[in-house]
Amino acid sequence: MKKAKLVIICTQNSARSQMAEAFFKKYGDDMLEVHSAGFEPKEVNPYAVQVMKEIGIDISG
Template sequence: MSRQRKILFLCTGNSARSQMAEAFVRAYAGEWLEPHSAGLEPKGLNPYTVRVMDEVGIDISGQTSKSVRTYMGQMHFDYLVTVCQHAEENCPTTFLGFGTKLHWGFDDPAAFAGSEADTLAVFRTVRDQIGAQVKTWLAEVKETVA
């Protein structure tokens, strides 16, 4: 049996997008991929992120916001996925220890300002985009990774 592969999702605040991606991988492929997430400037887990993930049956209330420094030099990742343009442009060049680097750009739902209903709608849209991207990517790599 092959070893479990590791994937790190990186964004700016590690409050929404990277947390969602980590949770989707854990839910869909946790038996063959070990997901992690981190931020360049961690801001804490956004409560709307927890709410919209709960709506699709994924409890992330126990996840925490972490700095990319937590992982630098500590763990090898088979995949590093940036989920925002800021992380793509500012990923530490000294961050050795990853195999394949990917970029999946998503809008930042935490940057939206509006009513609670409108904010939830934005978070749901981004959640659904991330969930679809994760499913598509998992289908592409499962044959070579699992």
Template sequence: MKKIYFICTGNSCRSQMAEGFAKKELARSFEVRSAGVEKHGLNPQAVQVMKEIGYDISGQTSDLIDLEYFNQCDLIVTLCGDARDKCPVVPKGHEHLHWALDDPAGKPIEKFRQVRDEIEKRVKKLK
């Protein structure tokens, strides 16, 4: 099975939402994980906006990048410039996508919904 890793700064919002979508949409093709270059904890507003559309990410955890998993990944997706810049070097032969998405943390709930919807579109294109 192929492996995919969603990485953002704190593994609290964007990468968590991407993991939630991918675990449902890509489960037949990919083992899915998310991580951050830092650990900020799971953002309750990310949990809330995902729940609004039927995805429960409340059991996910905020994790730092696992280099062993990272080096085994077929696809690495960075979701912000900070993660792209601080991410370990992507091994040769591994695909890397960069999605420059705004960080919704600390912003109104509508921003979380906008980012969520954009992530959903992009994850579905990975099929």
């Protein structure tokens, strides 16, 4: 079965899009090829990393 492609775009690609990408990968990986992108990419926000870590998802890389 061919996976649908999903791109999540956010201005800086530092928190919301990274978090959304992680959720889609965790819960839809068998159906979706997921990527996040930004117009002005920055480092991933440490608060986003911390919050996702609290629910068992690592977005630090």
